[in-house]
Amino acid sequence: MALTEKIVQLKNEISKVIVGKDMEVELMAISLLFNGHILLESVPGTGKTLLAKSFATAIGGEFSRIQFTPDVLPSDVTGIQFFNPKVQEFELRPGPIKANIVLADEINRATPRTQSSLLEVMEERQVTIDGETVPLPEPFMVIATQNPVESQQGTFALPVAQMDRFLIKIKIGYPVYEDEKRIMQIHRGDKKINAIEQVFSNEEIKELKDSINKIHLSTEMEDYLLKIIRKTRENNSIELGVSPRGTLALMRASQGKALLNGRAYVTPEDVKQVAPYVLGHRIYLSIEGSLTETPETIIAEILDSTPVPVEAGANG
Structure with a gap:
């Protein structure tokens, strides 16, 4: 199956x-x-x-x-x-x-x-x-x-x-x-x-764990993912941005979403679907930022403002 x-x-x-x-x-x-x-x-x-x-x-x-x-x-x-x-x-x-x-x-x-x-x-x-x-x-x-x-x-x-x-x-x-x-x-x-x-x-779980590492992440998708992460560290409303552990978490979750969608490569849509769940608890707002923003709204803004690669997916 x-x-x-x-x-x-x-x-x-x-x-x-x-x-x-x-x-x-x-x-x-x-x-x-x-x-x-x-x-x-x-x-x-x-x-x-x-x-x-x-x-x-x-x-x-x-x-x-x-x-x-x-x-x-x-x-x-x-x-x-x-x-x-x-x-x-x-x-x-x-x-x-x-x-x-x-x-x-x-x-x-x-x-x-x-x-x-x-x-x-x-x-x-x-x-x-x-x-x-x-x-x-x-x-x-x-x-x-x-x-x-x-x-x-x-x-x-x-x-x-x-x-x-x-x-x-x-x-x-x-x-x-x-x-x-x-x-x-x-x-x-x-x-x-x-x-x-x-x-x-x-046995099936072990097989899936082995296969998930084969999900392809193109160079364009790597850059797209990293731009999202970097923006959490440069936002004036965020006091503490996403750590390198969080970078790997977003990459892995995106690969997992691609696998569940029946694909052998990651797309921007995979990243967008999992990013709120992976990044929201990893950012800490400044006092000023917490007055007008929430982690969820900031992650949504970052995703909306990050250009999606034109050629992304199986190539790269």
């Missing part, structure tokens, strides 16, 4: 319990293929947890959920060495981080110290417990959720270094009228999470 057909099947499976999230599912698939991580931002009750659990089921992955609160310790996330009196020696007990899809729920309610326990996990795909390094399973992805910081008491904003480690940030709003009506119809019946069938095997 072609990849585009498999992605359609993936969307269809998740739509059994989650309505109107096709773009979100595509972005999660792109993130998975590049060993990336996702940050979901929304008010409570919009289906973030169910979306993450449904995605894990559809890819045949082990799912784990960590509910973050101010009293959660780093060891509650990573695991501990505990003394087993039966054998009179210490044994390793990995924490809930050892799963394929890890939902870090309301991550901005954890203290900065606990938040930082995820840095090694997200970057190195391993966890160190009392000096012992434990590799994490393949595939592996952290899906973190947070409520909007400005609307919640007792939250801790994620540091720049951690925000930069999320390949993609998705803001989930309230569903439109028809979607919410469909949600009511689904939950009025007996359709549960176990109704979702596995779409991708581990």
Whole structure:
């Protein structure tokens, strides 16, 4: 079965319990293929947890959920060495981080110290417990959720270094009228999470990870992508622009979008479709800029003002 057909099947499976999230599912698939991580931002009750659990089921992955609160310790996330009196020696007990899809729920309610326990996990795909390094399973992805910081008491904003480690940030709003009506119809019946069938095997995911690096990025597209990045560093409303890690993230996400669209090369439209999700959380506005702009509006302005290469795509 072609990849585009498999992605359609993936969307269809998740739509059994989650309505109107096709773009979100595509972005999660792109993130998975590049060993990336996702940050979901929304008010409570919009289906973030169910979306993450449904995605894990559809890819045949082990799912784990960590509910973050101010009293959660780093060891509650990573695991501990505990003394087993039966054998009179210490044994390793990995924490809930050892799963394929890890939902870090309301991550901005954890203290900065606990938040930082995820840095090694997200970057190195391993966890160190009392000096012992434990590799994490393949595939592996952290899906973190947070409520909007400005609307919640007792939250801790994620540091720049951690925000930069999320390949993609998705803001989930309230569903439109028809979607919410469909949600009511689904939950009025007996359709549960176990109704979702596995779409991708581990072998298929590995094959896709190998093939995605073959997606061509022409010289013209490289220049186009870099011009967008450079503008985030030169804009007077932006205090901190996109890092080189963000440059690579935009390149990879654009390749992933091209692959999902059934092409072997990146087009400007691929870049435009993923840029808001890849770059928005990587720029920090100046005090003056935040009075009149948002990261989303600035990224939109940059995309509109950057000339699209005339000869772009398969050539170059």
